[in-house]
Amino acid sequence: MAQVTFDTIGKTYPNGFEALKPTSFGIEPGEFAVLVGPSGCGKSTLLRMVAGLEEITSGELSIAGRVVNDVDPADRDIAMVFQNYALYPHMTVRRNIGYGLKNRGTSKQEIAAKVDEAASLLNLRDYLDRKPSQLSGGQRQRVAMGRAIVRDPALFLFDEPLSNLDAKLRNQMRIEIKALQRRLGVTSIYVTHDQVEAMTMADRIIVMNEGRIEQIGTPSEVYHSPATEFVASFMGAPPMNLMPAELDGGQVRLFGATIGETTHTGDVRAGVRPEDFLPDPEGTLMMNVEIIEELGAHRLLHGTLGDTSVTVQVNNENGAGVGPIKLSIKPGAACLFDRKSGQRL
Amino acid sequence: MKRAGFDTLSLPVLLLLPQLVIIAVFFYWPTIVALQSSFYLQDPFGFGSTFVGLQNYADLFSSREYRKIAWFTVTFSILVTFFSLAIALVLAVKADKVLRGAKTYRTLLMWVYAVAPPVAGFIAVIMFNQSWGPLTEFFGLFGHTYMVGVNFNDTAFAMILASVWKQVPVNFIFFLSGLQSIPRSVREAAMIDNRSATSRFWDVTFPLLAPTGFFLLIINITYSLFDTFGIVDTVVKGEPGNNPMTLVYKVYVDGFRGNDLGGSSAQSVILMVLVLALTIFQFRLIERRIHYT
Numbered sequence: 001m002a003q004v005t006f007d008t009i010g011k012t013y014p015n016g017f018e019a020l021k022p023t024s025f026g027i028e029p030g031e032f033a034v035l036v037g038p039s040g041c042g043k044s045t046l047l048r049m050v051a052g053l054e055e056i057t058s059g060e061l062s063i064a065g066r067v068v069n070d071v072d073p074a075d076r077d078i079a080m081v082f083q084n085y086a087l088y089p090h091m092t093v094r095r096n097i098g099y100g101l102k103n104r105g106t107s108k109q110e111i112a113a114k115v116d117e118a119a120s121l122l123n124l125r126d127y128l129d130r131k132p133s134q135l136s137g138g139q140r141q142r143v144a145m146g147r148a149i150v151r152d153p154a155l156f157l158f159d160e161p162l163s164n165l166d167a168k169l170r171n172q173m174r175i176e177i178k179a180l181q182r183r184l185g186v187t188s189i190y191v192t193h194d195q196v197e198a199m200t201m202a203d204r205i206i207v208m209n210e211g212r213i214e215q216i217g218t219p220s221e222v223y224h225s226p227a228t229e230f231v232a233s234f235m236g237a238p239p240m241n242l243m244p245a246e247l248d249g250g251q252v253r254l255f256g257a258t259i260g261e262t263t264h265t266g267d268v269r270a271g272v273r274p275e276d277f278l279p280d281p282e283g284t285l286m287m288n289v290e291i292i293e294e295l296g297a298h299r300l301l302h303g304t305l306g307d308t309s310v311t312v313q314v315n316n317e318n319g320a321g322v323g324p325i326k327l328s329i330k331p332g333a334a335c336l337f338d339r340k341s342g343q344r345l
Numbered sequence: 346m347k348r349a350g351f352d353t354l355s356l357p358v359l360l361l362l363p364q365l366v367i368i369a370v371f372f373y374w375p376t377i378v379a380l381q382s383s384f385y386l387q388d389p390f391g392f393g394s395t396f397v398g399l400q401n402y403a404d405l406f407s408s409r410e411y412r413k414i415a416w417f418t419v420t421f422s423i424l425v426t427f428f429s430l431a432i433a434l435v436l437a438v439k440a441d442k443v444l445r446g447a448k449t450y451r452t453l454l455m456w457v458y459a460v461a462p463p464v465a466g467f468i469a470v471i472m473f474n475q476s477w478g479p480l481t482e483f484f485g486l487f488g489h490t491y492m493v494g495v496n497f498n499d500t501a502f503a504m505i506l507a508s509v510w511k512q513v514p515v516n517f518i519f520f521l522s523g524l525q526s527i528p529r530s531v532r533e534a535a536m537i538d539n540r541s542a543t544s545r546f547w548d549v550t551f552p553l554l555a556p557t558g559f560f561l562l563i564i565n566i567t568y569s570l571f572d573t574f575g576i577v578d579t580v581v582k583g584e585p586g587n588n589p590m591t592l593v594y595k596v597y598v599d600g601f602r603g604n605d606l607g608g609s610s611a612q613s614v615i616l617m618v619l620v621l622a623l624t625i626f627q628f629r630l631i632e633r634r635i636h637y638t
């Protein structure tokens with residue numbers, strides 16, 4: 001188990017593009033940290049800097065207390081699982097898994113024993129003598145995992161390892177990877193742009209946007225108290241509703257209803273999760289429902305509140321028809337953001 | 346998959362006809378004529394011919410000169426193929442690492458490809474000019490008087506040098522594109538698995554280049570056997586004498602200089618069999634085995 005410390009780590013590519021603005025944070029020993037953010041926000045860049053595949057242009061990176069900026073990838077005691085698996089096509093599964101050990105001077109017997117152990121753990125025993133081209137996507141994914149765990153590294157790095165799998169397999173592998181990580185207790189950094197993956201797997205989520213880290217927190221923190229409007233709108237499907245609110249002498253009003261208090265001055269926006277609206281005959285918010293999405297256990301109502309489009313989630317006893325519906329907001333559920341900076345108040 | 350078909354036979358035949366005619370006139374007919382005349386002894390002055398059966402072949406196999414040329418051809422082909430491939434591979438591996446200026450580098454190297462074989466031979470002749478060739482002067486520094494066309498080994502070296510020089514760019518382009526088609530992530534995975542760049546090259550990069558390499562191997566063997574004719578011709582300057590020559594050049598010398606059409610045809614047939622064997626080797630063994638995905 002290793003701690004990973006980022007000390008004002010930044011990345012500027014040779015073409016002058018700043019892919020990562022200098023940031024500092026740490027990942028605790030044994031933690032499963034998920035890096036999430038939209039495409040191009042710099043997730044892979046950050047991960048590859050940890051792996052040593054991309055040069056660190058500013059700051060200091062430590063793994064298990066050792067500064068690794070200038071350490072060769074092979075000497076960082078890390079293992080990486082790539083999106084396209086990156087298996088060696090000309091080697092059998094056995095040799096693929098054992099290759100890293102062989103180069104570290106492990107004895108033949110020990111390699112055989114470790115490969116066998118990893119293969120049993122991953123249900124790969126029957127495939128050890130096959131070439132990667134003779135395996136299914138899920139099996140290749142397992143081989144890539146095997147190659148990572150067999151070396152017993154201090155840190156696992158995953159770069160969207162599940163995005164080439166179909167939805168069902170993805171759910172299954174998600175659980176397997178998480179269970180494996182729990183069992184081995186190896187510190188892990190997992191990159192994904194799928195916020196469901198992030199929510200379900202992470203001990204802590206690191207939300208990134210345009211080379212910046214927007215928030216670091218547990219899935220529940222990130223979901224219920226997003227630090228910025230970006231996090232609010234990125235996490236959760238459907239995302240949080242953001243609506244203009246008015247300040248009236250310390251009281252925050254949303255379409256006439258009082259939803260909180262603040263000492264802040266200036267324009268603010270209120271964020272409310274779809275499930276935090278309640279259908280309420282006494283409610284003061286009048287929503288005009290235009291489209292109903294039936295999802296079985298619940299319904300999504302799409303429509304407008306004032307002149308802002310909103311999405312509301314209700315259980316299936318409510319909201320059966322289009323047209324006006326009266327709503328109220330769960331007490332304390334609304335988040336307030338500064339209009340200009342997008343920061344939470 | 347459903348295949349589209351023709352109802353009648355006449356239309357497909359008609360469509361294929363131009364191609365078939367070309368193949369028949371330029372490939373099969375000469376082959377048949379060569380095969381046929383290899384069984385005859387032609388009168389040097391063109392007054393008819395006598396059927397001699399396999400005598401032409403028997404003469405060849407018992408000829409010391411033919412065996413010597415065959416031996417030289419084998420050595421020549423091995424050397425040309427090996428050095429063309431090895432030099433090209435080294436250049437490609439280096440070029441693959443270069444990010445800036447890679448295009449210019451590639452284009453400059455590619456220019457050599459556009460040089461016709463006789464011109465390549467001519468350049469070699471100039472480089473090795475008896476009185477002022479730069480390479481002659483270079484060898485002179487070591488006390489060796491370089492004499493192309495007189496000294497067997499000197500002439501052979503000039504031929505090999507020109508042939509290798511001419512072939513390196515083609516191989517380079519193929520190797521470079523082969524290298525660039527290796528997924529970046531596979532190489533990166535290897536970087537994490539193995540510290541040594543040299544052993545990474547032999548364990549991962551080289552095996553993944555094998556399909557390209559085997560394809561080029563066949564191409565280069567064929568090149569060194571047949572397409573070096575122009576180079577050999579220029580370097581030898583049409584004066585076979587004691588000079589080294591390849592089997593293909595010997596076909597020309599015997600047939601057109603010596604007017605021994607029968608013997609020359611027999612030699613062509615032997616070469617044809619060689620090409621056939623190479624082709625079968627390529628299709629059977631290589632195409633089947635060395636593909637990964």
Ligand SMILES: Nc1ncnc2c1ncn2[C@@H]1O[C@H](COP(=O)(O)OP(=O)(O)OP(=O)(O)O)[C@@H](O)[C@H]1O
Pocket residue numbers: 013014015017019037038039040041042043044045046193
């Ligand atoms: N070698 C490079 N030179 C210059 N810019 C680069 C280079 N590699 C990546 N970038 C830029 O850096 C930014 C971050 O790239 P990165 O690959 O880290 O994104 P990502 O968050 O992993 O996206 P995705 O989810 O699509 O994989 C992108 O805008 C990209 O265009």
Ligand SMILES: [Mg+2]
Pocket residue numbers: 043044045
């Ligand atoms: Mg990425």
